[in-house]
Amino acid sequence: MQHKKKILIADHSKRNRSLLSEILSPRYELLRAATGVEAVAILGRHYADIAAVLLSLELPKISGFEVLSIMNRNHWLHNLPVIIISTEIVSDNLDRAYELGATDYIIWPFDGNTVIRRIQNSIILYTKQKHLENLVTEQIMEKERVNSQIVGILSNIVEFRNGEKEQHVFHIRIFADLLLQALRQRAPQYHLTAGYIALIVNAAAMHDIGKISIPEEILNKPGKLTEEEFEIMKSHTAIGAKILEKAPNYSETELLRVAHDICRWHHERYDGKGYPDGLEGEEIPIGAQVVGMADVYDALTNHRVYKTPFTHEKAMDMILSGECGAFNPLLLECFLDIGDILVKELATRSPQTVSDLDVQRVASELMAHSELQISGRTVTLLEQERIKSRFFSALTKEIQFEYDRGTGILEFSEWGAQYLGIPELIHNPFQSLDLAAWGTDAAEDMRRRLKETTPRNPIASCNYCLNVRHEPRWFKAVARTLWDSEEQPTFSRVIGKLVDIHEEQTKLNALKELAERDSLTVLYNRKTAQEKIEERLSNLQGRNYILVLIDLDFFKNANDIYGHVFGDSILKFVAHNIQGAIQWEDIGARIGGDEFLVFMECQGNEEELVEHIFHSVAKKYETFHISLSVGAARCPADGTEYNKLYHYADIALYAAKNSGKNRYCFYNKSFPDFPSEHTPIDGPQKENKNFSDNPSNQEFSACT
The missing domain is CATH 1.10.3210.10 (Hypothetical protein af1432)
Structure with a gap:
């Protein structure tokens, strides 16, 4: 039994689609589209199998004229007759449709025999042209x-x-x-x-x-x-x-x-x-x-x-x-x-x-380059379908998508569209509000990665946090570009998948956060603090910063008299006060046993900032009065490299200790230098086991 030829009916009116279906269904297999976007998507999938298109000019989303333009850009009109269906004769519309490549123009109302005969004539004409092209091609190849x-x-x-x-x-x-x-x-x-x-x-x-x-x-x-x-x-x-x-x-x-x-x-x-x-x-x-x-x-x-x-x-x-x-x-x-x-x-x-x-x-x-153009497009489509089939066959429970660069249509699998809460077909996705909720950064990043692909390296992938149904979720996006073999190869399509990795990424982020933090105080650890500070220093852009080192005076007394559990409570209390004294974008870290670091931007009086931190930490915890020595270095005045700033803050801390503790000092070039081994000096008083010797009422001062 001979297979029926396929006809695409693209009309916004359900009544018109039904009438045409009733006339044509005995002779043809029908594909139906209610919008221009649907019509272009169907053409992209079934172009090689479609014998003719019945196209209304009044299509929503993208008009019939735009559909014709897209068909022109993709060279579909050369082998595919398009018959315009309209309710009235408008000479400008008629001329424009013919200029864009329409084959025929039928006006409502009409009888069934007229429609069938016009379609048959168009199909026969194009079939004969294809046969002639094949003969010419065979002669050239021979x-x-x-x-x-x-x-x-x-x-x-x-x-x-x-x-x-x-x-x-x-x-x-x-x-x-x-x-x-x-x-x-x-x-x-x-x-x-x-x-x-x-x-x-x-x-x-x-x-x-x-x-x-x-x-x-x-x-x-x-x-x-x-x-x-x-x-x-x-x-x-x-x-x-x-x-x-x-x-x-x-x-x-x-x-x-x-x-x-x-x-x-x-x-x-x-x-x-x-x-x-x-x-x-x-x-x-x-x-x-x-x-x-x-x-x-x-x-x-x-x-x-x-x-x-x-x-x-x-x-x-x-x-x-x-x-x-x-x-x-x-x-x-x-x-x-x-x-x-x-x-x-x-x-x-x-x-x-x-x-x-x-x-x-x-x-x-x-x-x-001849008037009779070989239909190599069919071969290209078959090859692309083969690659696509092989690519998708390896995927399971993933959101599949396909982007046709020629038509500008992004198509998601039915299940994927439902899961994401978006339409299956999106025209001009990079300008579409349907994807705006995902955020422009993710879309632009993937667009950049796709532009960087080549025929030899066609894969682009990255992890993105997308806003799905007003909830952030992590996905792994993997896409493969398909290339046209033209003079300057460009990718014509993109196929890909979105894999929901939210649970895995959440766990990974939690582990990463755990690795970056001090387990007792939940401040950053020393390694993470250094990495984050160096990142800030690499992009100063005229900003001023202060690096502050804090060492608790007589902390050994607290451990020796009250025990290490009490000592740990003091450390957590100090960390809590440091976190409360700085802004969310500032960096607070525990870098040793009783040693802490703060790195913060300075937009005003730098001494007021350091004094604020000092008094926020130098408080009483239960019966223990917390005394601290602080050293600070300025950026860029004292340096713009982490190691140099840390070294100078360490020297200032040493000066604060030598000046009697319970004070802060800014780095001064007059301070004696030493190899930066952060070994705080607590002097003889630290060896005193009598808690009453702790200078709880020692007067605070600043050294310069």
Whole structure:
């Protein structure tokens, strides 16, 4: 039984969709869309299977005109007839629809037979055009196969006389193909179309055709050539060029002209020290430059009568270092790009696959620039669907999404859209309010990561905290870009997944927070404080800071008299008071047993800030009066590096201890220096076990 052709009905009116469905369902399989966004999404998924589109111009979200524009940008209109359905004739609308690529225009009301006949006529017309295109494509490909076979025969004759392996030309073509593809991405100034690359790769097979006139005793001499013999050998470049010049239809045949340039100039070098004409730089045709490098690489890595083969790595080093002559710096960069791929391709590709690839490229290129354009889009879609299917098959219980860059539509899986509380289809997602709740930072970050992908590195991933149904949740986003094989490859689609990792990320964040904190006081530990301070110091932007070191005087008395549990309570009390005395963006840390650190921004009187911290901490805990010595260093006045600020604050703390404790000191250059080993000095009083000797009523003072 023959399958029904698919028709897409895109109309905002449910009544109109029902009427058209009743007329067409006996003959066609129907796809329905109520909005322009839905229509474009269906076209993106089923374009290759749809036979015709019935399109209303009054579609919501994006209009019928916009749908036609999107179809134009994606080259869908070339193989897909679009029939406009309208309730009235408006000449401006009619003209605009035809200009955008509509095939026909039907006005409501109409009878069923009229609709069916107009659809059938449009489908038949497009089917005949496709058949004609296929015939032309087959003729082009057959012609290119014949050309490729003739070139192969000629090159094999030369290789046979030269005593080289029959793989030489095959290797040259693979090297040239890979190098030109890499160069096309780096250097648009060379205008390397797919067809022109295939032309150079084909012509490369004839680079040594002039050797057919060189005596075999010179070609296959195992030792070094004499000067006279070398001059004879060098003549193969000019001889090969003359052979091609005398070929029938030389001036009208681009393949022969490109082969001529390669034959004559593939031994020229970028610095002008090659032969036969001493061309320099861009005077050398790019095809000759590429084949010249390919010829050198293959000679280095394969056996010759006069040498044993070098490794791939050694050959690369020799070429890049200039041992084999000067090459175009851009080509050397491309050579580095393809280094690893080259070895794999030389080992796995066969001569037949190279020939078939060249034929397909030439046929596609010729058809792309003719009035009858080959429908390579279908092949691309099938390949993308294959990649997508394989990618998604590995996913389980994940939110799947797909973004079509041509249509500007982001599509989520049905389950994923419900879970996230958003529509399945979102047009222009980066400007859409439907994603605004997620926050612009996450969207812009993913957009940047996608722009940084390449055909060789198409994966982008990151973790994001998204606002889902007014609740923050952590997701891992992984996306893969799909690329069009155009002159300058750009990604046409994105497929990906969002994995809910909220529980795992929450636990990870908690563990990270735990690792950053002192277990007793819950202030930052020393390592974390240093990292956060160094981060602030790396981006001062005119801000002033103070680094403060705090040491508790006579703390050993509290442990010795009341026990360590009481001592721990004092430490927690001090930490609580420090946290209360600073702003949320300031940094408080416990850096040792009874030693603390504060790093805070100073926008006013720095002495008032330090004095505020001092009095916030120097309080009574139960019956124990807390005494402390404090040292402070200013940033940027005293330094802008963490180690230097810490060292100066340590010196100031030492001065406070030596001045009688229970005071604070700012660093002064007059203070004696010492290696910064933070070993607070409590003096003889600290050794006194009698708690009554603790200077609870000692007068506070500041030293300068």
